[in-house]
Amino acid sequence: MRTSIYPGSFDPITNGHLDIITRAAKTFDEVIVLVLVNPDKKGMFSIEERVELIKRVVKGFKNVKVKSYSGLLVNFMKKENSQIIIKGLRAMSDFEYEFQMALMNNKLDPNVETFFMMTRAEYSYLSSSSVKQVAIFGGCIKGLVPEEIIKDIVKKSKTFK
Numbered sequence: 001m002r003t004s005i006y007p008g009s010f011d012p013i014t015n016g017h018l019d020i021i022t023r024a025a026k027t028f029d030e031v032i033v034l035v036l037v038n039p040d041k042k043g044m045f046s047i048e049e050r051v052e053l054i055k056r057v058v059k060g061f062k063n064v065k066v067k068s069y070s071g072l073l074v075n076f077m078k079k080e081n082s083q084i085i086i087k088g089l090r091a092m093s094d095f096e097y098e099f100q101m102a103l104m105n106n107k108l109d110p111n112v113e114t115f116f117m118m119t120r121a122e123y124s125y126l127s128s129s130s131v132k133q134v135a136i137f138g139g140c141i142k143g144l145v146p147e148e149i150i151k152d153i154v155k156k157s158k159t160f161k
């Protein structure tokens with residue numbers, strides 16, 4: 001069975017992430033959405049909250065699991081016996097950062113391959129950071145994130161003003 005890992009901060013999950021998960025779930029036997037700490041980013045939701053939000057969003061998928069891990073991605077992958085990382089690419093600006101991470105992960109574990117999926121054009125401008133900004137300043141986030149988590153983001157963003 002081919003298990004792929006879709007890692008990220010998911011703070012919070014967006015419709016762009018959900019699109020990648022949906023397409024990856026059709027391609028691989030199993031997809032593990034993995035919430036990891038990105039030391040460069042300040043979070044809005046705790047890791048546990050992010051996992052809970054994603055679980056709610058993907059509950060209809062039979063072959064998608066949601067987990068979190070504190071540490072190196074390649075160590076988690078060894079534990080799960082997976083060699084496949086899925087990453088979404090939105091624009092050229094993502095490329096350099098993703099290229100660096102893919103090479104670093106491959107250096108840490110040469111068995112690991114990163115598969116890149118191009119975002120759908122309609123989500124190419126979307127990021128968790130921009131969703132947070134819009135929410136914090138009272139803008140409408142409908143259509144940017146899954147319906148079932150809008151309330152949670154609006155509520156949490158009020159504590160960030």
Ligand code: PNS
Nearest residue numbers: 007008009036037038071072073101104
């Ligand atoms: O959604 P993001 O913030 O672009 O995801 C980045 C993430 C969390 C996948 C990356 O920071 C990560 O892999 N963190 C775990 C630590 C690790 O394995 N680093 C080695 C690759 S440089």
